[in-house]
Amino acid sequence: MKNRSKSWTAWFVMALCIMMLVGCSSNENQAAKNSQEEAEKSATLAFTWSPSGLDPHSGDSWEVMRSGTAETLIKLSEELAPVPWLAKSWEQVDATTWVFHLQENVTFHNGKVMDAAAVKNSLQRAIENNPGTNDLLKIQSMEALSETELKIVTTEINAALVSNLADPGTIVVDVDSLEKEDSYPAFTGAYMVEQFNQDESLIVKRYEDYWGEKAKLDQVTIKFITDGNTRLMALQSGDVDGATDISVDNIEVLEKNDQFKVLTAKSLRTHLVMYNMESPIFKKLAVRKAVDSLIPRQEIVESVMKGQGTAGVGPFSPVLPFGKLTETKEDVSVDKLMQEDGWTKNADGMWEKDGNVFEATLLSFPQRPELTVMAEVIQSELLQQGMKVNIREVENIDAVLAEEEWDLAMYSMLTAHTGSPYFFLEIFFKSDSSSNMNHFSSQTVDALINELHQTTDTEKSTALAIRIQEEVGKEIPHSYIVYPNTVFAVRDELKGFEAFPIEYYYNHAHVDKD
Amino acid sequence: MGKFVFEHLFQLVLVIFCVATLTFLLIRFSPGDPATIMLKANGVPASDEAISALRGELGLTNSIGSQYLEWLQQIFTGQWGESFVSGKPVISELFMRLPATLELAFAGLGVMFAVTLVLGISTAVYEQGAVDKIGRVLALLGSAIPTFWLGFLCIYIFSVHLGWLPSMGRSNWKNLILPATTLGLGLGTVYARVLRAHMLDMLQQPFVKASRARGISTNRILVFQVLKHALLPIVTMAGTSFAFMLGGSIMVETIFSWPGLGQYVIESIKMRDYPVIQGYVVFAAILFVGIHLLIDLIYLILDPRLRAR
Numbered sequence: 038m039k040n041r042s043k044s045w046t047a048w049f050v051m052a053l054c055i056m057m058l059v060g061c062s063s064n065e066n067q068a069a070k071n072s073q074e075e076a077e078k079s080a081t082l083a084f085t086w087s088p089s090g091l092d093p094h095s096g097d098s099w100e101v102m103r104s105g106t107a108e109t110l111i112k113l114s115e116e117l118a119p120v121p122w123l124a125k126s127w128e129q130v131d132a133t134t135w136v137f138h139l140q141e142n143v144t145f146h147n148g149k150v151m152d153a154a155a156v157k158n159s160l161q162r163a164i165e166n167n168p169g170t171n172d173l174l175k176i177q178s179m180e181a182l183s184e185t186e187l188k189i190v191t192t193e194i195n196a197a198l199v200s201n202l203a204d205p206g207t208i209v210v211d212v213d214s215l216e217k218e219d220s221y222p223a224f225t226g227a228y229m230v231e232q233f234n235q236d237e238s239l240i241v242k243r244y245e246d247y248w249g250e251k252a253k254l255d256q257v258t259i260k261f262i263t264d265g266n267t268r269l270m271a272l273q274s275g276d277v278d279g280a281t282d283i284s285v286d287n288i289e290v291l292e293k294n295d296q297f298k299v300l301t302a303k304s305l306r307t308h309l310v311m312y313n314m315e316s317p318i319f320k321k322l323a324v325r326k327a328v329d330s331l332i333p334r335q336e337i338v339e340s341v342m343k344g345q346g347t348a349g350v351g352p353f354s355p356v357l358p359f360g361k362l363t364e365t366k367e368d369v370s371v372d373k374l375m376q377e378d379g380w381t382k383n384a385d386g387m388w389e390k391d392g393n394v395f396e397a398t399l400l401s402f403p404q405r406p407e408l409t410v411m412a413e414v415i416q417s418e419l420l421q422q423g424m425k426v427n428i429r430e431v432e433n434i435d436a437v438l439a440e441e442e443w444d445l446a447m448y449s450m451l452t453a454h455t456g457s458p459y460f461f462l463e464i465f466f467k468s469d470s471s472s473n474m475n476h477f478s479s480q481t482v483d484a485l486i487n488e489l490h491q492t493t494d495t496e497k498s499t500a501l502a503i504r505i506q507e508e509v510g511k512e513i514p515h516s517y518i519v520y521p522n523t524v525f526a527v528r529d530e531l532k533g534f535e536a537f538p539i540e541y542y543y544n545h546a547h548v549d550k551d
Numbered sequence: 552m553g554k555f556v557f558e559h560l561f562q563l564v565l566v567i568f569c570v571a572t573l574t575f576l577l578i579r580f581s582p583g584d585p586a587t588i589m590l591k592a593n594g595v596p597a598s599d600e601a602i603s604a605l606r607g608e609l610g611l612t613n614s615i616g617s618q619y620l621e622w623l624q625q626i627f628t629g630q631w632g633e634s635f636v637s638g639k640p641v642i643s644e645l646f647m648r649l650p651a652t653l654e655l656a657f658a659g660l661g662v663m664f665a666v667t668l669v670l671g672i673s674t675a676v677y678e679q680g681a682v683d684k685i686g687r688v689l690a691l692l693g694s695a696i697p698t699f700w701l702g703f704l705c706i707y708i709f710s711v712h713l714g715w716l717p718s719m720g721r722s723n724w725k726n727l728i729l730p731a732t733t734l735g736l737g738l739g740t741v742y743a744r745v746l747r748a749h750m751l752d753m754l755q756q757p758f759v760k761a762s763r764a765r766g767i768s769t770n771r772i773l774v775f776q777v778l779k780h781a782l783l784p785i786v787t788m789a790g791t792s793f794a795f796m797l798g799g800s801i802m803v804e805t806i807f808s809w810p811g812l813g814q815y816v817i818e819s820i821k822m823r824d825y826p827v828i829q830g831y832v833v834f835a836a837i838l839f840v841g842i843h844l845l846i847d848l849i850y851l852i853l854d855p856r857l858r859a860r
Contacts, residue, residue: 266806270703
């Protein structure tokens with residue numbers, strides 16, 4: 038009898054455990070399920086990065102923007118030109134003063150009216166909380182001239198102000214809503230936040246009082262899946278309808294199946310090789326020129342990127358007006374260039390100078406695995422030409438570039454994320470910039486960059502940006518390898534979720550599902 | 552018993568101090584500046600002014616000595632600082648993610664025990680039979696197959712191919728099955744061999760022969776005598792495994808997008824979120840020492856000889 042009672046107790050405890058386990062599916066997830074069931078039309082998307090919160094003026098601003106809930110004063114078009122969004126027009130009063138005319142009838146998700154004072158408060162918070170945004174905008178003061186007019190005075194001439202107001206760090210939010218712990222931030226987008234499950238998902242629903250064209254879907258669930266393989270399999274299994282950042286290695290698998298569509302777009306990213314212009318090997322232009330001519334760009338595009346990219350010419354993607362550089366095909370003799378700098382080939386076929394065999398270190402980093410594969414292709418090509426290159430993979434490339442000795446480095450950057458060339462050119466090529474890690478120095482380029490900073494005329498600034506690139510290109514501080522494509526994949530029934538060069542607008546009002 | 556607990560608690564404080572100091576130093580001397588990483592997180596350029604301003608805001612411009620003292624003070628006052636990335640208190644960030652990790656660790660432990668018991672008992676009972684041979688192969692595979700591979704294999708078979716289970720996330724109980732299996736299966740097959748060996752050893756003991764002579768059924772002997780004694784080393788190993796699952800389920804959490812501590816700490820390491828990394832290491836140290844203290848206490852309860860000492 039005693040044993041039987043023990044047995045019943047054991048079964049009871051086990052049943053309790055199972056019930057607890059089932060209960061662990063948490064109320065919030067149950068709420069998510071219920072709301073999903075109630076929704077008439079919904080879709081699930083898989084994004085790569087998981088935000089730590091929904092504060093738009095923190096490092097999570099890009100994720101907030103991608104959710105389709107938030108907007109900025111300016112939007113970047115598919116051609117990357119600044120176009121009206123929450124600001125319907127703008128004018129430059131003098132060199133440092135701008136007036137922005139805001140859209141009327143815009144309300145935040147909590148029902149409050151978005152007026153010039155609210156936008157001023159939001160921008161003020163953005164520049165106070167995020168040094169990066171402060172750096173982009175360079176705002177000295179702001180004044181709400183009327184309900185729909187906002188005056189912005191910059192500390193210096195900032196020709197890129199309008200473009201930079203498209204940066205997600207400038208998202209317009211009702212500042213008061215950020216103080217409340219029991220509600221989500223109130224933005225102005227076509228979708229409003231319904232539920233945020235940290236590290237897991239963000240559920241957004243259509244904002245019925247949206248000032249523009251209303252969202253086609255009632256609800257969108259954004260799942261944060263950091264692992265690329267899991268993201269792919271979540272799409273294949275039907276757990277999600279669309280996924281971002283699909284590895285080029287997986288494109289073939291998806292294309293074989295009619296259920297899926299692979300969507301690609303040229304990105305604003307540039308993969309490049311940096312030369313340390315103070316390294317004994319690469320001090321002379323001739324050697325940099327020789328190495329540059331040996332980089333098999335088209336082979337890298339075809340083999341490493343599986344055709345999902347464009348061979349590099351300059352720092353900016355060719356989708357940008359100032360990225361359309363004319364490629365100068367120059368017949369370069371590697372032997373002649375090397376000999377010009379005093380190198381001779383030894384008996385083993387390796388280049389040698391002052392008794393030292395050519396041996397350089399090429400840095401790479403694991404966060405972008407394709408760069409290391411490219412480094413190996415370059416290493417192999419250079420070895421065939423008598424140049425030994427050792428690849429060194431480092432955890433933090435920026436720290437090593439700044440603090441250690443190096444010869445060559447693989448690097449990757451969104452060179453014009455707001456559609457303006459100024460920021461990248463200033464940071465990487467100005468003589469006094471400490472981010473100018475390869476020690477490029479040119480007074481002509483410095484002067485041209487300063488001129489660019491003050492040029493508001495689009496045509497003139499484009500011409501100037503191209504001229505700066507040509508001037509820089511003469512010294513070859515970088516070898517631009519490839520502009521990789523952005524790759525998304527969707528199930529056939531998902532419409533409107535498309536890859537764009539700009540990486541801000543993933544979910545939007547036109548995303549729909551059959 | 553009181554002296555035992557006091558001694559172990561003193562050891563816990565000492566361990567926390569050493570771990571806190573070592574973690575602080577290792578992180579500070581490892582390459583990578585949190586301000587630079589945060590500002591360049593989306594692959595965009597960042598100016599020196601912005602980086603310097605953020606470094607100042609994060610308190611990274613203070614001397615290493617004052618940062619260390621502040622950290623120690625925070626640890627022993629239970630504050631643990633604020634995350635560089637989210638700005639929220641580290642302790643609440645860790646506790647927020649702990650339930651998901653605990654849920655996965657308990658489920659993984661459950662799978663491990665189930666596999667250990669089923670495979671361990673059956674291979675001991677049918678020694679040298681087909682089941683035993685299968686058990687041996689499974690143990691070999693369990694110890695040889697990497698967790699990430701098993702995880703992806705499970706997703707491919709049960710989610711993509713069969714469509715039975717969700718591939719990722721933590722929406723309901725079904726989401727738990729694949730990650731728990733990935734976490735517990737390998738260890739279970741290995742521990743089954745340990746259980747089998749101990750059970751075979753116990754089956755040779757005189758008390759088993761005596762029980763058989765008294766006419767007690769084989770099943771009763773197996774469950775209430777042999778298994779009871781053979782489980783003791785498994786309890787020790789399970790304790791260590793549980794601590795491993797709590798601290799080491801990083802890979803499984805990442806593969807299955809499981810919103811627990813493991814995935815969080817990986818992201819924090821990528822971002823060089825010093826307060827979170829330091830907090831996590833101390834948190835893991837407390838868990839490890841705490842679990843071992845608990846195991847020692849269970850030993851005291853299970854084994855009267857230890858109490859006599």
